[in-house]
Amino acid sequence: MKPHQIEGFNFLLSNLVSDNPGGCIMAHAPGSGKTFMIISFLQSFMAKYPAARPLVVLPRGILPIWKKEFLRWQVENIPLYDFYSVKADSRSQHLEVLKEWVKERSILFLGYKQFSSIVCDTDDGNIAVACQNYLLKIPTILILDEGHTPRNQDTDVLTSLERVETPRKVVLSGTLYQNHVREVFNILNLVRPKFLKMETSKAIRRRILSRAEISSRRNLMKDGFYELIEHTLIKDENHTRKVTVIQDLREMTRKVLHYYKGDNLDELPGLVDFSVFLRLSPRQKAEVKELKTLNRKFTISAQGSAIYLHPNLKALAKNSGVKERVDEEKIDVMLEKLNVKEGAKLNFYLNLLQLCESGGEKLLVFSQYLLPLKFLERITAKVKGYSVGKEMFMITGDSDAETRESSMEKFNVSSEARVFFGSIKACGEGISLVGASRIIILDVHLNPSVTRQAIGRAFRPGQVRKVYTYRLIASGSPEEEDHTTCFKKESIAKMWFEWDEFNGLQNFDMETVNVNECGDIFLETSRLNEDVVALFKR
Known part of the structure; x- marks a missing residue:
């Protein structure tokens, strides 16, 4: 075990193995070995409490990775149960698996959706109720991987997990802060019910409210405490007030939240994270004018993602709809008469791909939409x-x-x-793509932690090269505002969890960089930077 894992192990011990056990949050950076640490802890926990029945709830897609890790690190053979490997689809089949888990010293794995669908099932039949009782009453310890998943209040996922009776609830997350301060406190409430009403929390909450800017306090809404924290960290120009709020938040959560920013990643060759603002072609600029007249945020984002890649994709983007049906034949027809130069992001991609090929490097391309990825796949097949x-x-x-x-x-x-083309959500968890050292983020995801997770697929232990990330932003488009919003969200997380008095707060600003002196030999070529109008380094 590495030092941060030993520290994390002891933090788990102090919360979960005591006369008055309670839950906790392990907010360790992606790639820092959370799974190994919790597997080690679970084996020790089950040795001390042989009757224990752990339940691990996680995104279903990463279950095979957990099982693989268990087989790799297990000291003794502990049976691992789940519904999927035995194709248990009905409630009666679920009940049979649950009975096996209860009968034998073992661990049960369930996906978030599966868990909440059973617990929130309105069927009052004996089998459905028995399944609910097993999941709510039997677990001795509840582990939530990617534990930021149940962050939204009044959702089935969060309310069902809150009903699990064990006080031993552990949240594992590499990206705890997602969109808002309120969400972090929802997770704190999950592991420690009524967290803000605990005596120590109440005193610190009053302190934060009393220190806040008077004009901000006047505008407090029902959830004003959370909004006030966000306002202070993003907009308050009083440096001292900012710092005291950060210190108060840390004091409030220090016994419940263990944070590790990933110093082990300092051992890697390095990460250079660029925001690249690209000049759009005249056709793209004309399409952007029309785009700005639309009302729905999702429509602007989905259509914009296609248009910024190449304006010819507009018609396909309009027809792909919510289910994202992509007509590959229409793409192939389109490619017959395509002017690459009319698509700023397409041009950047093809030039970078050529440089990667010449330099012996591999490229990752992430998007939140299927159409741009399929388009790039088809044009790459044609051109290369x-x-x-x-x-x-x-x-x-x-x-x-x-x-x-x-x-x-x-x-x-x-x-x-x-x-490698990846849906940014599908590739955000449990995937290692350390073969790549260059990453393109094609569009702005409004949850910045999703993008951080994607970058963490390549920038993680096992990487032998310096990793360069290019977040492509269409200059003069709605993407610019989205990019600014996301950066503000990221800065809240960094200030809350990473600020210290030696570095100050200025380190959380983006640095403007001269594209011809940016330290990236690819980006310094005229071939790649011909459409770059501004460059920032995170």
Whole structure:
């Protein structure tokens, strides 16, 4: 175990193995070995409490990774149960698996959706009620991987997890802060019910409210405490007040929240994280004018993502709809008469891909939409002659566990592999793509932690090269505002968890960089930077 894992192990011990046990949050950076640490702890916990029945709730897609890690690190053979490997689909089949788990010293794994659907089931039949009772009353310890998942109040996922009776609830998250301060406190309430009403919390809450800017206090709404923290950290120009709020938050949560920013990643060759603002072509600029007249945020984002790549994609983006049906034949027809130069992001991608090929590096491309990824896959096949499964790979939300695993392994190992296209959500958890050292983030995801998770697929233990990330922003488009919003969200997390008096707060600003002196030999080429109008380094 590394020092931060030993410290984390002892933190778990102090919260969970005591006369008055309570839950806690392990907010350790992606790639810092949370799974190994909790597997080690669970084995020790089960040795001390042989009758214990742990329940691990997690995104279903990463279950195979957990099982693989358990087999790798287990000291003794502990049976691992789940519904999926035995194809238990009905409530009666679920009940049989639950009975086996209760009868035998073992661990149960469930996906978040599966868990909440059972606990929130309105069927009052004997079998459904028995399943609910097992899940709510039997677990001795509840582990929540990617534990920021149940962060939204009044959702089935959060309310069902709150009903689990054990006080031993552990949240594991590499990206605890997602969108708002309120969400972090929802998770604190999950592991420590009525967290803000505990005596120590109440005193600190009063202190934060009393220190806040008077004009901010006047505007407090029902959830004003959380809004006030966000306002102070983002907008308050009083440096001293900012610092005292940060210190108060840390004091309030220090016995419940263990944070590790990932100093082990300092041992890697490094990460350079650029925001690249690209000049749009005249056709793209004309489309952006029309885009700005739309009302729905999702429509602007989805259509914009396609248009900023290439304006010819507008018609397909309009027709792809919510279910994102992509007509590959129409893409192929479009490619016959395509002017690459009319698409700023497409031009950047093709030039970077060529530089990667010449330099012997591999490229990751992430988007939150399927159409841009499919378009890039088809044009890459046409322009470069690449084929899927050899030089190109793709993972989307529809990819099964076997496809994910084989694509990941081939891409990392094969010398022929060149580019990996990934749905940013589907590739955000439990995936290692350390074969790549260049990353394109095609569009702005409004939850910045999703983007951090994606970058963490390549920038993690096992990486042997410096990693360069290019967050592509369409200059003069609605993406600019989204990018600013996301950066503010990220700065709250950094101030809350990473600020110290030696570095001050200025380190959380973006640095403006001269593209010709940015330290990236690829980006300094005229071929790649011809459309760059501004460059920032995070």
